Amino acid sequence: MDLELTDGPGVAVPVHVPRATGPWQRVHDDLAGRGHAVVHTTWGEWLPAALAQPRLRRLLGRDWTRYRRTPDPTVRYRFLASRLLIKYTAAAALRVPPEALDLAYRLGGRPYLPGFDQVDVSLTHTGDLLAVGLSRLGRIGVDAEPADRRMRFDLLRAQMCTPTEAAELAPLPEGRQTAETLRLWTLKEAYTKALGQGMRLGFTEFGFSLRTGRLQAPDGSPASRGEWSFATHPVQGRYLLSVARHDAGLDPAHDTSARTMLDPGFLSLMASRPR
Amino acid sequence: MTTGTLPASARGTPAGPGPAPPGGAERADHYERLLGDPDDARNPHGRAALLAADDRRETPAATEALLARAGLAAEFVPRELGGRLTRPDVLARVLRPLFRRDVALGFGFGITALFGASAVWAAGDDGQRAEVAGRLLRGGAGRVTILHHELAHANAILRDEFSARSAPGGGFVVDGRKDVVINAGRADTFVMYARTATAAGPRSHSVLLLDAAELPAGALRRLPRAVTTGMRGSSFSGLAFDGCPVPARALVGETGDGVSLALRTYQVNRCLIPGTVVAGVDSVLRLAVRAATRGRDGGLPARRWHAVLAGVFADLLACDSMAVTGLRALSLLPDDAHLIAAAAKLTVPDLLRENLEELSTVLGALGHDRGPLYGGFQKLVRDLPVAGLGHAGTAACLAVLVPQLPALARRSWLRTDEPPGRLFLPEAPLPAFDYRRLSVLGGEDVLVASLVGSAERIGALRPAGPAWAALADLAESFVTEVRALRAQCAALPEAARSALVDPRACMLAERHGLVLAAAACLGVWLGQDGTGSFLDDPAWAVLALSRIGRRLGVPVPELPDGVTATVLGELLARHREGRSFDLYDAPLAG
Numbered sequence: 001m002d003l004e005l006t007d008g009p010g011v012a013v014p015v016h017v018p019r020a021t022g023p024w025q026r027v028h029d030d031l032a033g034r035g036h037a038v039v040h041t042t043w044g045e046w047l048p049a050a051l052a053q054p055r056l057r058r059l060l061g062r063d064w065t066r067y068r069r070t071p072d073p074t075v076r077y078r079f080l081a082s083r084l085l086i087k088y089t090a091a092a093a094l095r096v097p098p099e100a101l102d103l104a105y106r107l108g109g110r111p112y113l114p115g116f117d118q119v120d121v122s123l124t125h126t127g128d129l130l131a132v133g134l135s136r137l138g139r140i141g142v143d144a145e146p147a148d149r150r151m152r153f154d155l156l157r158a159q160m161c162t163p164t165e166a167a168e169l170a171p172l173p174e175g176r177q178t179a180e181t182l183r184l185w186t187l188k189e190a191y192t193k194a195l196g197q198g199m200r201l202g203f204t205e206f207g208f209s210l211r212t213g214r215l216q217a218p219d220g221s222p223a224s225r226g227e228w229s230f231a232t233h234p235v236q237g238r239y240l241l242s243v244a245r246h247d248a249g250l251d252p253a254h255d256t257s258a259r260t261m262l263d264p265g266f267l268s269l270m271a272s273r274p275r
Numbered sequence: 276m277t278t279g280t281l282p283a284s285a286r287g288t289p290a291g292p293g294p295a296p297p298g299g300a301e302r303a304d305h306y307e308r309l310l311g312d313p314d315d316a317r318n319p320h321g322r323a324a325l326l327a328a329d330d331r332r333e334t335p336a337a338t339e340a341l342l343a344r345a346g347l348a349a350e351f352v353p354r355e356l357g358g359r360l361t362r363p364d365v366l367a368r369v370l371r372p373l374f375r376r377d378v379a380l381g382f383g384f385g386i387t388a389l390f391g392a393s394a395v396w397a398a399g400d401d402g403q404r405a406e407v408a409g410r411l412l413r414g415g416a417g418r419v420t421i422l423h424h425e426l427a428h429a430n431a432i433l434r435d436e437f438s439a440r441s442a443p444g445g446g447f448v449v450d451g452r453k454d455v456v457i458n459a460g461r462a463d464t465f466v467m468y469a470r471t472a473t474a475a476g477p478r479s480h481s482v483l484l485l486d487a488a489e490l491p492a493g494a495l496r497r498l499p500r501a502v503t504t505g506m507r508g509s510s511f512s513g514l515a516f517d518g519c520p521v522p523a524r525a526l527v528g529e530t531g532d533g534v535s536l537a538l539r540t541y542q543v544n545r546c547l548i549p550g551t552v553v554a555g556v557d558s559v560l561r562l563a564v565r566a567a568t569r570g571r572d573g574g575l576p577a578r579r580w581h582a583v584l585a586g587v588f589a590d591l592l593a594c595d596s597m598a599v600t601g602l603r604a605l606s607l608l609p610d611d612a613h614l615i616a617a618a619a620k621l622t623v624p625d626l627l628r629e630n631l632e633e634l635s636t637v638l639g640a641l642g643h644d645r646g647p648l649y650g651g652f653q654k655l656v657r658d659l660p661v662a663g664l665g666h667a668g669t670a671a672c673l674a675v676l677v678p679q680l681p682a683l684a685r686r687s688w689l690r691t692d693e694p695p696g697r698l699f700l701p702e703a704p705l706p707a708f709d710y711r712r713l714s715v716l717g718g719e720d721v722l723v724a725s726l727v728g729s730a731e732r733i734g735a736l737r738p739a740g741p742a743w744a745a746l747a748d749l750a751e752s753f754v755t756e757v758r759a760l761r762a763q764c765a766a767l768p769e770a771a772r773s774a775l776v777d778p779r780a781c782m783l784a785e786r787h788g789l790v791l792a793a794a795a796c797l798g799v800w801l802g803q804d805g806t807g808s809f810l811d812d813p814a815w816a817v818l819a820l821s822r823i824g825r826r827l828g829v830p831v832p833e834l835p836d837g838v839t840a841t842v843l844g845e846l847l848a849r850h851r852e853g854r855s856f857d858l859y860d861a862p863l864a865g
């Protein structure tokens with residue numbers, strides 16, 4: 001049951017990448033052809049290789065200290081696997097070795113790749129699932145929850161629903177209502193993560209039409225001119241993974257590799273200056 | 276209205292809103308008043324009218340006509356050619372009233388004309404210079420546009436290029452097509468960066484100055500409108516040249532000068548863009564303050580918004596410090612300004628985009644409003660990526676910065692002398708700027724030099740109080756970061772001529788850009804010493820450097836008590852009293 005909510009050109013189906021060695025071809029194809037890609041895995045799949053990394057400290061960069069200081073082994077290993085997943089996914093897109101990349105954080109906590117703004121990244125984890133979104137068109141946000149998580153509309157309504165959403169959800173039968181509430185929650189998380197703000201942006205300040213899939217102001221008026229696409233996909237048989245992606249409309253290059261990004265004309269002129 | 280000497284340029288213009296005064300501050304004020312109260316629904320140049328034009332995908336005709344009557348295009352013409360362009364920092368200041376209202380207007384009826392004309396100002400012969408000056412002065416800024424060559428990782432605006440092959444008997448034959456060129460439908464003067472050599476390298480392109488009226492019928496085709504997400508109202512469309520003969524006198528400079536002219540003139544653009552789009556973010560911050568204070572007792576926003584509003588204001592001042600420093604360096608240090616220019620263009624649009632996202636939390640549902648009160652927010656969210664050109668714009672700056680890093684590390688950082696103090700004084704006089712003097716030959720990083728000097732001076736001010744001590748700690752953190760950058764950049768391989776060799780260099784260039792932003796803040800803050808103004812207070816510099824430091828991941832002290840409150844207090848006062856949120860603290864209309 002793929003639930004595509006979109007007033008833009010849609011969202012690619014998430015790709016399972018079971019290990020650091022890939023396969024990455026679908027990611028390359030989605031990124032070039034559709035402008036974005038979504039990768040998912042479980043941290044258990046990535047951990048053995050992560051722990052066997054001879055250059056772990058270099059690979060983690062400024063996250064090394066946080067990794068070392070996290071006392072709970074589950075949290076620590078999930079943190080390690082998630083950072084490697086971002087780095088390997090980005091490295092595949094940029095066609096560089098993962099240790100050549102630095103992972104930094106915006107003030108709001110969103111991860112990014114300093115020096116390489118050809119791709120935006122977003123990370124989510126829940127249970128043993130890890131997922132990374134990658135886009136060359138604009139901001140991207142991903143959020144996952146266990147598919148069987150019961151989100152009670154009556155308890156969450158005031159905290160997360162606009163009046164328009166509440167009016168759509170209220171008449172639904174309970175099972176459907178709970179499922180739709182969960183889906184809505186992950187979409188809202190994905191959207192605010194795409195903006196790099198998380199829950200600092202109030203969930204009742206924007207909404208979705210469950211029927212048409214459009215981003216809306218609380219009063220139900222359209223809040224996007226087609227720049228945003230949203231989708232919710234089931235993954236690993238037990239999670240819901242929602243994606244929000246923005247297209248800034250610049251129609252950027254399909255090529256995201258680092259090696260080709262510096263203009264040869266400018267480079268050759270700067271390199272030939274007298275010293 | 277202030278009266279002044281009638282500039283030569285204004286004599287030929289139709290009866291209009293009166294002559295522009297001679298001084299930069301006075302001219303900025305002149306345009307501000309001319310455009311009037313943005314919130315007045317009856318103002319044909321107010322927010323409602325500009326948003327409505329954007330909604331209809333039209334250029335704001337009434338406002339363009341007003342600016343044409345006011346002789347705005349003279350701002351882009353050097354004074355010796357009859358215009359009013361004397362210094363880039365003055366130009367950016369004068370244009371801020373346009374950019375506060377509509378960034379797309381500032382581009383489409385403003386600086387893109389200069390982006391084109393600048394190659395002629397830099398390397399044109401007397402006839403070419405006079406001709407382009409005359410066209411701008413008589414016809415307005417929409418008449419001249421730039422036809423970029425294709426850069427690496429090009430987006431729609433930079434994609435594709437024209438070629439010019441030598442014609443038997445002299446001159447050139449031009450072919451090619453570009454689909455997304457601003458003002459392509461209405462300009463009659465094209466400054467074209469055409470490929471003139473098949474091989475890549477520093478002499479692959481040449482600049483041609485083309486007059487549409489002189490081209491043979493059918494050789495130039497104007498293609499349909501290109502519909503864009505950002506700057507929706509701007510007139511982007513395509514151009515196709517099919518075997519178009521061009522006379523030899525169209526060549527600007529020498530054959531093969533194109534890449535060099537691009538690098539020399541783009542440094543002005545790279546400072547002007549940050550130095551004008553800050554004004555767009557000024558307006559959006561104003562919307563956020565309005566949203567946060569409406570209906571609040573005493574006009575004080577809810578506590579949860581204090582840090583965001585003060586933080587974005589501090590970032591805006593940091594971005595402006597970097598932009599104004601770069602703009603002033605173009606006049607004062609024409610050999611070395613290219614480094615600050617590329618760093619400012621790399622750093623400022625990125626920080627401003629982050630600021631818009633932060634402000635979306637304060638605006639909440641109002642951030643989606645399309646009405647005249649808050650619609651400017653979504654408009655800037657759409658327009659800002661076009662202004663900065665996204666990754667392609669970044670990559671073009673990195674192509675200038677990355678090859679310099681090893682040499683900067685080995686020869687300049689922690690060695691170069693400090694620049695003159697007036698680099699950092701927004702109101703201080705400067706030598707006249709001359710496009711012909713610009714070069715990319717210098718290799719001195721004067722901002723890093725100034726950072727080291729600033730850190731020493733601020734260290735001596737520690738006893739003045741907790742904010743001074745925090746600023747001293749921050750300055751030390753950035754100097755330590757310079758040492759780390761020096762070690763890492765010195766170990767990079769020498770620049771290659773055709774491709775990125777070590778990808779880590781891009782990350783290091785980005786870190787260097789943030790260090791320069793911090794250096795510019797400290798320079799501007801120290802320059803205000805003794806003025807007793809808000810900018811003389813360490814609070815804004817502490818907040819700005821803390822935020823830059825957190826982005827870099829360097830040690831940042833806890834914010835001393837009162838820092839956020841001081842910065843927020845100034846923001847609210849400027850909002851109440853109608854003053855700009857930039858370094859100039861200018862009075863606003865309305």
